Amino acid sequence: MVNIPQVKLGIVAVSRDCFPIELSSKRREAVVAACRKKGIEICEIRTTVENEKDVLKALEELKEAGVNALVVYLGNFGPEGPETMLAQKFNGPSMYVAAAEETENNLIEGRGDAYCGMLNASYNMGLRNLRPYIPEFPVGTADEIADMISDFKDIARVILGLSKLKIFSFGPRPQDFLACNAPIKPLYDLGIEIMENSELDLFESFNKHERDPRIHDVVKEMEEELGDGNNYPGILPKLAQYEITLLDWIENNIGASEYVIFANKCWPAFQTQFGFVPCYVNSRLAARGIPVSCETDIYGSLSEYIITCATNMPATLLDINNTVPADMYYNNKDKFEGYKLTDLFMGFHCGNTPKCHVKNAAMKYQLIMHRLLEPDKEPDITRGTLEGTIRPGDITLFRLQGTADCMLRSYVAEGEVIDVDPRSFGSIGVFAVKEMARFYRHVLIAKRYPHHTGVAFKHAGKVLFAAMKMLGIEDVSFNQPASMLYKDENPFA
Numbered sequence: 407m408v409n410i411p412q413v414k415l416g417i418v419a420v421s422r423d424c425f426p427i428e429l430s431s432k433r434r435e436a437v438v439a440a441c442r443k444k445g446i447e448i449c450e451i452r453t454t455v456e457n458e459k460d461v462l463k464a465l466e467e468l469k470e471a472g473v474n475a476l477v478v479y480l481g482n483f484g485p486e487g488p489e490t491m492l493a494q495k496f497n498g499p500s501m502y503v504a505a506a507e508e509t510e511n512n513l514i515e516g517r518g519d520a521y522c523g524m525l526n527a528s529y530n531m532g533l534r535n536l537r538p539y540i541p542e543f544p545v546g547t548a549d550e551i552a553d554m555i556s557d558f559k560d561i562a563r564v565i566l567g568l569s570k571l572k573i574f575s576f577g578p579r580p581q582d583f584l585a586c587n588a589p590i591k592p593l594y595d596l597g598i599e600i601m602e603n604s605e606l607d608l609f610e611s612f613n614k615h616e617r618d619p620r621i622h623d624v625v626k627e628m629e630e631e632l633g634d635g636n637n638y639p640g641i642l643p644k645l646a647q648y649e650i651t652l653l654d655w656i657e658n659n660i661g662a663s664e665y666v667i668f669a670n671k672c673w674p675a676f677q678t679q680f681g682f683v684p685c686y687v688n689s690r691l692a693a694r695g696i697p698v699s700c701e702t703d704i705y706g707s708l709s710e711y712i713i714t715c716a717t718n719m720p721a722t723l724l725d726i727n728n729t730v731p732a733d734m735y736y737n738n739k740d741k742f743e744g745y746k747l748t749d750l751f752m753g754f755h756c757g758n759t760p761k762c763h764v765k766n767a768a769m770k771y772q773l774i775m776h777r778l779l780e781p782d783k784e785p786d787i788t789r790g791t792l793e794g795t796i797r798p799g800d801i802t803l804f805r806l807q808g809t810a811d812c813m814l815r816s817y818v819a820e821g822e823v824i825d826v827d828p829r830s831f832g833s834i835g836v837f838a839v840k841e842m843a844r845f846y847r848h849v850l851i852a853k854r855y856p857h858h859t860g861v862a863f864k865h866a867g868k869v870l871f872a873a874m875k876m877l878g879i880e881d882v883s884f885n886q887p888a889s890m891l892y893k894d895e896n897p898f899a
Contacts, residue, residue, distance in 0.1 A: 408694055408695060408696075409665050409666065409667075409694065409695035409696045409714075410563060410567055410665065410695050410714060410715050410718070411474070411563055411566040411567050411570070411664075411665070411715070413474065413475050413559050413562050413563050413566065414447075414449065414471070414472055414473050414474050414475065415446070415447065415448040415449065415473065415475050415476075415477060415555065415558075415559060415562075416448065416449040416450075416451055416468050416471060416473030416475070416476055416477065417434060417437065417438060417448055417449070417450060417451060417476075417477040417479055417555075418451045418453070418454075418455060418464045418468070418476065418477070418478055418479065418492060419431055419433070419434035419451075419454045419455070419479045419480075419481045420454065420455040420456070420478060420479065420480055420481070420484040420485060420488065420489040420492070421454050421455070421456050421481060421482050421484065421485070422456070422482060422483040422484055422485050422523070423456045423457070423485065424483075425482040425483055425518065425519070426482070426515065427454055427456065429481055429482050429516065429518055430454055430479075430480075430481025430482050430484075430505075430518070431454050431481065432481075433479070433481040433505045433518070433548070434450065434454070434479055434481055435450070436548035437479060437548045437551045437552060437555075438450045439548070440548040440549045440551065440552035441552045441555060443552075444552050444553070444556065446552060446555055446556050446559070448477070448555065449468075449471045449473050451464050451467045451468060451471070451473075452467065453467055454481075455485070455488050455489060455492060456485055456488070457485065457488055458487070458488050458491060460488065461488050461491050461492050461495065464492060465492070465495055465496065468496065473498075474498045474562075474566060475498055475499050475500070475501075475558065475559065475562035475566070476492070476493060476496045476498060476499070476500040476501070477500070477501050477503065477555055477558065478492060478493060478500060478501070478502050478503075478538070479503055479504070479505070479551070480502070480503070480504035480505060480518075480520040480523050480524060480527065481505050481518060481520065482505070482518035482519060482520055482523065483518065483519040483520060483522060483523035483526075484504075484520065484523040484526075484527060486523070486526040486527050486529070486530040487530060489502075489527055489530075490527060490530040490531050490533075490534050490536060491534070493531075493534075493536055493538055494534045494536060498562070498565075498566065499538070499539065499558075499561070499562040499565040499566065499876065500536075500538040500539070501538055501539040501540065501541075501554070501555070501558045501561075501562075502524065502527060502528075502531075502538050502539075502540050502544060503540075503541065503544045503545070503546070503551050503554055503555070504520035504521065504523060504524045504544055504545045504546075505518050505520045505545070505546075505551075506520075506521070506545050506546050506547050506550070508547070520545060521545050524544060524545065528540070537875070537876050537877075537878060538876070539558050539561050539562075539872055539876055541554045541557070541558075557868060557869060557872070560715075560716050560717070560718070560866075560869045561716070561869050561872050561873045561876065563715040563716065563718070564712050564715040564716050564869075564870075564873040565873065565876055565877070566715075567665055567711065567712075567715040568596055568597065568598055568711075568712070568715075568877070569597050570663050570664040570665055571598045571599070571663060571664075571665045571666070571667065571708075571711065572598070572599040572600065572601060572659075572660060572661065572663035572665070572666050572667075573593065573598060573599070573600045573601070573666070573667050573668070573669060573704055573707065573708065574600075574601050574603065574655060574656075574659065574666060574667070574668050574669070575600065575601070575602045575603065575668070575669040575670070575702055575704055576603050576604070576605055576607065576608040576668070576669075576670045576671055576702070577603075577604065577605040577608075577670065577671025577702050578671070578702065579671075579701075579702040579703075579704075583701045583702075583703075583856070586701050586702060586703040586704070586705075586706065586856055586858070587702075588704070588705055588807060588808035588809065588810070589808050589809075589810070589812045590602075590704065590808070591808075591812045592808045592812055592813070592814045593704070593708070593808070595814075596814075596877060598708070599661070599662075599663050600704070601659060605671055605675070605676070605679075608651070608655075608670070609679060609680070611651050611654070611655060612647065612648060612651045612680065615647050615650050615651050615654070616647065618647060618650055620646075620650055621643055621646045621647055621650065624646035624649055624650060625642045625643055625646045628642050628645065628646060628686075628690075629642065631690075631761060632767075632768070632769055634768075635766070635767055635768030635769055635794075636768075636769055637768055637769045637770060638769050638770075638771070638785075638789045638790075640789075641682050641769070641789040641790055644680070644681055644682045645682060645684075645686055645687050645790055648680070648682070648684060648687050649687045649690065649691070652668065652687070652691065652698070656696075665711075666696065667696060667697045667698070667699075667707045667708065667710070667711045668691070668696070668697070668698040668699070668707060669698075669699045669702050669703055669704040669706070669707045670684065670688075670698060670699070670700065670702060671700075671701065671702045672684050672685075672700040672701065673700075673701075673772075673775055674775065674778060674779060677775060677779055677787040677788055678779065678787060681786075681787050682787060682789055682790040683756065683757070683771070683772045683775065683787075683788055683789060683790030683791055684698075684700075684790060685700075685755075685756045685757035685758045685772070685790055685791040685792060686757060686769060686790050686791065686792045687790075688700065688758040689722075689757065689758050689759055689760050689761060689792045689833075690760070692710065692714075692720050692721065692722060692758065692759075692760050693720045693760035693761065693762060694720075695711075695714050695720065697710035697711050697714065697721065697723070698758070699723050699858070700723070700755070700756070700758060701858075703723070703856070703858050705805070705806060705807050705808055705856075706723045706805070706856075706858040706860065707723070708806060709723070709804055709805045709806050709807075709858075709859075709860035710722065710723050710860045712804070712806060712860070712870070712873065713802075713804055713860050713861070713862040713866065713870070716862065716866050716869045716870050716873060717862050717863070717864055717866050717869075719862070719863055719864065720760040720762065720763070720863075721860055721861060721862055721863070722755070722758060722759040722760065722763060722833070722860075722861045723755065723758065723858050723859070723860055723861070724753035724754060724755045724759070724833070724858070724859055724861055725753065725754050725755055725857050725858060725859075726751060726753065726803075726846075726850065726857055726858075726859050727751065727752050727753060727754035727834075727857075728751065728752045728754070729750070729751060729752070730747065730750040730751065730752060730836055732747060734826065734829070734836075735747045735750065738824075738826045741824055741825060741826055742824060742826075742838065745824075745838045745840070746843075748842060748843035749838050749839060749840055749841065749842045749843070750824075750836060750837065750838050750842065751836075751837055751839075751842060751846075752828055752830070752834055752835065752836055752837065753796065753823075753834065753835055753837045753859070753861065754830070754832050754833065754834040755832060755833050755834075756772045756774075756775075756791050756832055756833070757770065757772070757790070757791025757792040757793050757832060757833050758792070758833065759792065759796060759833040761792060763796060763797055763863055764792065764793075764794035764795065764796060764797065764833055765794050765795045765796075765797055766794045766795065767792055767793070767794040768792070768793060768794060769789070769790070769791070769792060769793075770789075770791050770792075770793040770831075771785035771788045771789045771790070771791060772788045772790070772791050772832075773831050773832075775788045776788040791832065791833075792833065793831060793832055793833055793834075794833060795827065795828060795834065795835055796823050796833060796834065796835030797823065797835075797863075798822070798823045798824060798825035798835075799822060799823055799863065799864075800820070800821075800822050800863070800864050800865045801820070801821055801822055801823055801837065801861055801862060801863055801864070801865075802818060802819065802820050802821075802861070802862040802864065802865055802866045802867055802870065803817070803818070803819045803820075803821065803837075803839065803859045803860070803861060804816070804817065804818050804819075804859070804860045804861075804862060804866075804870050805817055805855060805856075805858070805859055805860055806874070806879070807855055807856070809854065810854075813881075814877075814878075814879050814881075815853060815879065815880075815881035815882070815883070816870075816874045816879050816881070816882045816883070817845075817849050817850075817853075817855065817882065817883040817884065818867045818870045818871050818874075818882065818883075818884050819839050819842075819845055819867075819884055819885040820839070820865045820866075820867045820885075821837055821838050821839035821840065821842075821885075822837075822838050823835045823836065823837055823838075824836045824837070824838050839885055840885055840887070841885050841886065841887060841888060842885065844885070844886065844888075844892065844895065845883075845884075845885040845886070848886075848892035848893075848894065848895050849883040849885075849892070852892075852894060853881075853883065867884070871884070
């Protein structure tokens with residue numbers, strides 16, 4: 407993927423001047439060795455910070471090494487002022503971790519008290535209004551710290567991506583999808599740029615690409631990707647023209663940003679004017695790390711991008727669409743072991759999911775639009791979806807959403823796609839999430855979330871939850887177990 411940051415980690419050890427500096431330095435070396443053993447690349451900064459002048463030296467080393475994600479490591483108690491000043495002056499995401507004591511045989515000269523030092527560090531972080539990543543239990547052995555750093559790398563990729571992101575939108579957010587029409591002010595609060603455009607801007611640019619010489623090569627790519635699923639080859643030139651239009655729009659309008667995503671109005675006027683459904687192109691760009699949401703869902707596209715950064719994998723955006731019929735549940739009971747019928751739903755969209763996540767993917771036409779726009783005739787302007795059954799496996803549902811009063815809230819819920827034929831159309835799958843019915847009622851409905859959810863194709867809850875907290879999102883919901891009531895849940899229900 408070409409549209410997400412490359413994280414370069416750097417580790418700086420800190421030491422309180424009344425503790426042996428060698429203790430912190432040697433423990434840092436052990437962490438670096440553990441990281442390399444696990445395949446985690448990390449730059450070891452040789453300056454061990456005891457005072458403010460050391461902070462300046464370490465910052466210079468970090469800059470020279472091109473580090474963009476900082477690990478502050480308390481090898482001993484640590485100097486609370488300099489160690490937090492380090493993160494304050496560093497231009498990028500940071501994390502704080504601390505050393506556990508190694509052995510009962512060395513608790514005099516070899517005791518570091520970093521367990522205690524993290525408490526003072528956290529107080530000073532508050533004084534400086536810092537929001538670093540602090541693992542759930544941030545004190546550990548070198549091997550344990552290396553695992554925490556691995557999580558931080560994914561979290562840092564999210565923070566870095568959003569800091570240099572621009573969102574292009576085309577068309578007003580639709581009347582019949584007001585849930586997608588959220589205020590954009592919170593995007594600027596996150597440091598994200600947005601460029602809203604008219605559908606006419608897109609249409610004009612598309613028409614200028616009508617005879618673009620690159621169309622032929624893109625059509626060949628599409629033919630190879632679709633293989634036997636190329637049911638409507640006649641629509642590929644228009645789809646290729648559209649893909650080139652969007653990629654050129656990026657090049658011509660990216661400006662001061664480094665990463666881009668799209669939120670585009672996709673129906674019903676799109677079909678009558680452009681002459682196709684854009685879903686397949688959306689799927690191809692998502693596979694390259696450039697999500698393109700439909701229905702001008704700006705926060706939906708943003709959610710997809712956050713997932714892409716967090717997992718280093720393509721994401722998709724689906725409707726939380728329909729219930730699973732009881733007969734499907736009982737006829738496949740062995741595959742639904744551990745789940746109630748109300749834990750299940752079908753995730754669906756017209757055909758925007760990357761091919762790598764879809765079984766038997768094929769080019770088709772959008773049935774709902776066909777009913778509306780060209781009934782009783784062969785599909786023409788409604789061709790262009792990529793349809794098939796979503797592959798079974800682990801998933802995470804995620805969305806970051808702006809509210810009507812310009813606040814940000816989010817949710818994360820892990821689950822899986824079950825290997826059951828959904829027996830329907832579109833890009834679709836049978837999803838299972840523990841206590842989905844209660845999550846649906848007391849999070850999705852109660853907190854006014856729209857019908858679109860971002861889907862990560864792995865369990866990524868830990869990383870996504872931590873990234874939201876680093877961004878300052880206070881309201882992050884999850885699918886609470888039956889033993890944990892939601893705030894407004896009826897205890898007698």
